[in-house]
Amino acid sequence: MRDGWLRRIFAQALPTPQLRAGATGGPRTAVRRIILIGRHPNPTSDYYFAARLAAPGMPPHQMVDIKSNDFSSLDAEGAFVILCRYASATALKWIEQERSKLAGVGLFLDDDIPGIVTGREAAIGYRLSLLLLGLMPLRRLNRHLDIVWASTPKLADRLKSANARVLPPAPPASLWNGPHPNASGHEDQLLIAYHATAIHVDEHRFLQPIIKDVLAARPHARFEVFAGKASAYLWQGMDRVVFRQQVSWSDYLAEALTRRIDIMLVPLGSSRVNDCRSATKRIDVARAGAAGIFSISEAYGSADDSGEIRLPLDATVWRNTLITLIDEPAKRRAAAQATRDIVARMSLQAQAGLGLNPS
Template structure:
């Protein structure tokens, strides 16, 4: 049953800015594309998971990447350029687009989150909501006058962006992004037969932290060889206090997180997704992180990772007992760990293969 808070949140959400294509937009470039310019808070996982490999595909136009975190936009050649905004825009980028509008071959926006739902949801903290408003929602008032294409990471998210006729662009990571270096090392202690379980969460997953807490407490009590690692922000840390054999880590910048997998292994990685408005639109990108650590993943069944199937991946209903049993089974059975880990690496390899076709809309309109 929908609560009063949820009804109010949905009412507000419907009134937040949404991306819309400019009048006369055709869902493709306006003219020949000489180059692509990607604006974003780069480096970041969104660019790496969705755009980097596609832009390197054969027959794609040359591209360059510009970080929007500076006060001024770097000197860029606008003539014949197609601009892709990766989630966010800054005032300086909006000014640059407006100043060069007649010279551009088009403007596109890529989104991999239901941002209005995050802003009105209950897990994100106040400052992150404010940031999303300022960098992702408020700019749409000006950006919509220039948009030619909107891409969304999942079909469900595309359906939520109905006014923009969003095209679905699923994850397609470069192979180097998930085949970590240093595979011979194992700094998490395989030699003493410790089994490391991890939950690497962002700051918008408080419900999932609370869901996992009793599960991990029971697993650690019943399996003395188990160790647990969790990424937790200021609010989530309190959930994990009082447990032995738990390492609480601070969330880290993207480049550091990529390097973290070099030379060590996590044996079991947990990817729970609470049933929620926000999670309905999520893409299966955590599968890539699981592959990078060569871990056996336990995923929530649902729109992001699919229902339980005949594959060897573990997709579980969002129920405490089911997750506890699955984790304990993986702790006890090294062979099962490897079988499940291989299944996820195969799934990620299929994602990577999808990048070979690049971004089709640009191949037709190259200068």
């Protein structure tokens, strides 16, 4: 109980995004170019900005890596700067020096960063990096912010003191609408996958006994899992389970074009952090051409008539659904198409660009 009290006190002391005095929620002047500062390449910039920046009528843009130590070559005149999740000391110094020339400054967030920093699941190194790059810079950055975007309505509500606008994922079609090696219908080796980040420990605990039962019942099925150190032990010693370390975003995309995944699992328990997550895993499922099983959740919604499979976090229901999908290729194909249809609609949202018109 004392630990929880200390975490709440710590959370309340963390800086939060705030718009600068006089900000109107739009650019200060006409936007001649857009500069997107972040870790490139990465899924956040690809899923939320790549297609929007390429939309008709958008000004020229360039992507700048946050790890750069020299921003002096950037043309600040009429530039609208977007910080994707993080701000480095070098980027902040450049914004401060060039503030009179800039058309504006925006910040995009797709995670409840204070929730991750004060939570228990993420590794201490990752939490520290979020604190240093995602939160502490806000003390300086808030003096310059004109717009704050959030990836979901729930996260925008957490950021309501900054009048955050919702900017949902809108990926380029090229990032998901490609060839699918699993479309041939081979049934001799069927691959189930769970591609998680390191902080989904509870979801790994939920899936492990389900996968153990399913693999025992269906000898031709295999399972692939990405996980961090905190959950790796759950999968050790299991037959037909391939445990993988995280790979770079570029390698992950390149690999997706050459391999087959039949079923992808997207469990998501309710928590402060998870309730703010967006539906980006749908894009990964669509890219693989896989049948997805998604949790009923803030991110993926409730069960409906779309044809996409959304289930409560009930082990028996997930096990039975998995067995059914393994046994019935037609149901896999229908579920895969339902998710692809949803992702196609997500991509269409990019055509509106970013709406950066001076207020």
